[in-house]
Amino acid sequence: MASISCSSHHLAGLFGPNTTDPTAAAAYICSAFTSVSNSYKDTQRAVDTTYLLFSAYLVFAMQLGFAMLCAGSVRAKNTMNIMLTNVLDAAAGGIFYYLFGFAFAFGSPSNGFIGRHFFGLKDIPDDGNFDYSNFLYQWAFAIAAAGITSGSIAERTHFVAYLIYSSFLTGFVYPVVSHWFWSSDGWASAFKTSDRLFGTGVIDFAGSGVVHMVGGIAGLWGAFIEGPRIGRFDHSGRAMVLRGHSASLVVLGTFLLWFGWYGFNPGSFNKILYTYGQPGQFYGQWSAVGRTAVTTTLAGCMAALTTLFGKRILSGHWNAIDVCNGLLGGFAAITAGCSVVEPWAAIVCGFVASLVLIGCNKLAEKLRFDDPLEAAQLHGGCGAWGVIFTALFAKEEYVAEIYGSGVHHGLFMGGGAKLLAAHVVQILTIVGWVSITMGPLFFILHKLNLLRISQEDEMAGMDLTRHGGFAYVYHDDDSQKHGVQLQKIEPAATIPSS
């Protein structure tokens, strides 16, 4: 703003004594400039808020995407259960994030570990740093993390256990991690003004680590402690396929996630009316925002294609579900570096991400780890790769524009290994923190018999036993009611082969 500011004292001096009333003339002119400056500030805020709010709405749409993806990926008998958890992620997350989650994450000024202001949105908006739109945007991120975890433990978890871990994750575990890496007070944040980790801080632009790894690792512990679903591995230990009940819902969910990711990654700039270097140039944050959307797109596209051909070679099918998962793996990986890499690097990122996902799935099968949505593999594995990828391919110019000078760039781009070191620390810290918080929680729930449902419930499906009925009634003629549905539980019913 400096260059529009006008000093009437200075200007009056320039007009000098020959002007009839130099002071008044200067004051008159300068007041006009001041009002220009103020109008411009208003414009800037309106534009940036519009941008951020609509990005937040897109990120919120991802919750719908998760709900549909999860619903399609589980068996029909557990559909109501998983969808309810997704609705409650958003609802319970809204309350907890309002009451204290946002305060833990961004309540500045604070220490490097946890924030401590803005409880219940007190003192919001504060002087231009945080506005309601920032809260809404961060809330949408917080519920995404909980949504990831719900996929890992689907089809066999008590609903109460779900409510407990979800509140704990959204209200405490996730906000603290986001404080570390995104708040200007966080100990590992690249936005920190001094004493940055390894002199650089961590570049996790939209949250491959903060969101995806947190959700994925929490899911890993949950699924690991619960054990696999009944029938997932047969007596001889071979993996059996428990197919989801609707591929249409999976594709619907995947496309909605893709749609929402355009809020997740480019939206993380928070502002769009921001100049790099000289004002009046065609290149500025608006262009970086567009580039981020492009890198996101390309990483996902490449991962999808790699998965398509990879799976064709490995399993012999052109499998739509696998392609969808590959696509999402590419997105999860590019999320960390989307704003600071070139489009061609995003293609590399997507290619490797799909191989990482395939590898993680092989490993999971070998270790008899059962994750109905591959969430731990996808968000944990590809998320970790994304964090590493950023440390390798971040471009100097882009890093300087977004994070300011002093933050290091990628190893392969000639920036040295300090950024990589910081990112390795990020991965280890996130794994450690989520393990020591969520691991014991799941273990306690397990010990209290609150985690896993009974075998009988699992066979019958939770929708019938806990949620008041099956999700679908396609063939209800007039004799509908529970009788028909309950027949399915009673094994007396003979199934005509299709």
Place this chain on the structure above:
Amino acid sequence: MASATSPLTCSASDLAPLLGATANATAAAAFLCSRFTAISDRFVDTSYAVDNTYLLFSAYLVFAMQLGFAMLCAGSVRAKNTMNIMLTNVLDAAAGGISYYLFGYAFAFGSPSNGFIGKHFFGLKEFPSPLADYSFFLYQWAFAIAAAGITSGSIAERTQFVAYLIYSSFLTGFVYPIVSHWFWSGDGWASPARTSGPLLFSSGAIDFAGSGVVHMVGGIAGLWGALIEGPRIGRFDRSGRSVALRGHSASLVVLGSFLLWFGWYGFNPGSFLTILKAYGTEGDYYGQWSAVGRTAVTTTLAGCTAALTTLFSKRLLVGHWTVTDVCNGLLGGFAAITSGCSVVEPWAAMVCGFVAAWVLIGCNKLAERFKYDDPLEAAQLHGGCGAWGLLFTGLFARGGYVDEVYGGHGRPHGLFMGGGGRLLAAQIVQILVIAGWVTATMGPLFYWLHKMKLLRISGEDEMHGMDLTRHGGFAYAYTDEDDQSLRAGVMMRKVEPASASPIGQPQFSPSAV
């Protein structure tokens, strides 16, 4: 707009004497002032562009709610009536588009006019004007079709398609526009932003995004329709006990609910219409952009609280964790906060959602007792929670926010916030007037349709489902493999029992599929 441009004016005749002794003071002043005028014009352009972008994308989100309604309705009815209900939702949007273009918008916002009905802009004649642009029309159209969408839920599964077309056009083209004129137009007799006369109780009724104007109108219209038609066959058994007729797909219900939630971010925050507007001093961090964000937050919190309240209440009352009930609770919270979303604090939104969940549960109990059957609980949800939302605004509206949003100083605000009872009185008048107006218009219409035997389908049609008898076939064909024609034949047999051939020819043309 006015506030943004006024301080930037520069008058050469004011400035020239100040520069006085300079070589050519008049020319210098003209030079400088022309620059400031150009800047001012540029700001006008910018704010038009920003505000229109904001309003258009909000309108698109509100339109997405129509998709949400379609999916919610489809999932909540039995499979045999899915095609019927989805067709009504598509036609709400389509017929609404035409009728709102031809006269609905003119009735609602055709100013200058009297307090009762607008009378300009028929067929968007002499449009755009400095007061209203195409984006505003689009936004209002999206609202109008939402009202009709609500009603369609109440009378689902048993209404003749022709009756549907008639009431939908009447509601979107006449009943709803007039209500929106009363409360939202600058000429409306109860509008809080009235410019053509005194405010009702010096306050006007605050219905920011339409708990009353949209939700109550749709809900009460549905109430009369469903009441006159009577319950679906099988909804109450011989001994009068209520029997649940489950919808056919909970996935569609959740899809629809989330889409409505998504669209509500256009509905509530979008109702500001502009975002580039300073409150108080310019250049301050607080302005309409912040109020827009706050509105999104209050909306979110009300829905979230209502969903959680419903979850635990239903668990206690029924014993199940039911996702469809949670979705309805969520929507009830949204319908309630819609009225006051821009003028209440976030904590108050939580109170709003909490009560809304109980209002919905209470209304449902009441409906069951009176053997009132509403397949989507639309009358209870939009009518009941909508009315609560209006009261809530009268109780919890914060003075500072009311002044900012509606202009003025020291306006009446919420009773519990120390603002006196005048706003509450206006809100109660609004509830009564809307209930009365919709009853006086839609009640006779439905009754007349009923008398003309145009309202309810025959019992036989209802048992078979309207998709088979009226819409050319069942919505789903998951299991048909190669016996397609056989299956089609079977389906058509139900319609035309005279068909003798075991493998009947499909009677409809191939392009019908």
Place this chain on the structure above:
Amino acid sequence: MASATSPLTCSASDLAPLLGATANATAAAAFLCSRFTAISDRFVDTSYAVDNTYLLFSAYLVFAMQLGFAMLCAGSVRAKNTMNIMLTNVLDAAAGGISYYLFGYAFAFGSPSNGFIGKHFFGLKEFPSPLADYSFFLYQWAFAIAAAGITSGSIAERTQFVAYLIYSSFLTGFVYPIVSHWFWSGDGWASPARTSGPLLFSSGAIDFAGSGVVHMVGGIAGLWGALIEGPRIGRFDRSGRSVALRGHSASLVVLGSFLLWFGWYGFNPGSFLTILKAYGTEGDYYGQWSAVGRTAVTTTLAGCTAALTTLFSKRLLVGHWTVTDVCNGLLGGFAAITSGCSVVEPWAAMVCGFVAAWVLIGCNKLAERFKYDDPLEAAQLHGGCGAWGLLFTGLFARGGYVDEVYGGHGRPHGLFMGGGGRLLAAQIVQILVIAGWVTATMGPLFYWLHKMKLLRISGEDEMHGMDLTRHGGFAYAYTDEDDQSLRAGVMMRKVEPASASPIGQPQFSPSAV
């Protein structure tokens, strides 16, 4: 930008003499002018930010159309081919992203170039430039994949997956970009905004958002594919009568149609690319923001009219109120208005939609007569209605709007609006050229695939459905409860008849699901 900034320029050497006798006139003038320059730069920034926000969110909406296509296609095919068609839609987007990045965008918009094909920006090299930013690339990519999505509908349920991959890459990477270069690039020989040579018939062809460039290209490619493959087994019986092969889910069809409608608000109004642009005098309420809103309104009205026309026509012709037909009619109206959406009046849009509905009905009758089978009516809808849209623009484009949108004064406009026949001639040339070019490229490709036996799947595969034989299993498993492995075994038996065990182990890895 240039036109917006010019009057704000301030030259110190102009101002200094005016201030003349002041103590330090030069310094005062420099001081003032530096402020004005700063303000001017700030406005440049603002308009970049606003326009990019507008364009990016429009691009996201257009991308949502891909989801709409996926759902529409999925619902319109039989359940046994759902996985196949959805996979093709996902890959349209994915493969299109890579090929459009590597060369498609360069062919389309790599200026400076000749009138036929672009030649810069391969792999987004030397990007962004002052002329084009990443947001523009993203927007154009979303358009390119839409064209491929249209074609996939025509050849659904009977095409080998490999053939699909080949034609899709060829269409998105070469055929479509060249057409878009001709009509949309500043270098294109038929572009109405051509800067590098004379305009075609002094007018250029007006295809604002792509009735021809997108819809006709996709539709005609589909026409050739479907024609060369022949109809699906069972589509016409032995006596040649047409038999409807119903899609498996009307809910998905409605979902897809509404999503396409939602996305069309990015497709048509978004094609302005910028929103912060004054027409005529600055500071006026009328500018590009208003034209954007008008475009959204014309789009809405055309679709609504087409939907209603289809509803009543089909009721008269077939006797049913059919939701899938109404959805197709709706989309036909949108495809038609796409060409002229920005340059016609709202009432003309209603004419456009009315005729589009009849064009679609006529094309469907014709297709039936010629035993042409298109599972989604894509060739009829996008090809037929798209061609009508181009003609419509030549008839109804309003002069004032054409001048505003494309610049200039007194440009040729619609024949019925008194603008002479030159625009219509250009539109006819466009139709012929697009039909010719797509035929000359895609026709031989499909024929070659056919000869190589890469186009059509075997009769056995077609009867069983491609999901079982090629994609690892059926899309739905509603009824499998505990006999999961049994069912999987049954399915696999169909694929691998050699499997001896009655309950075969699934051969694919668990992560394959």
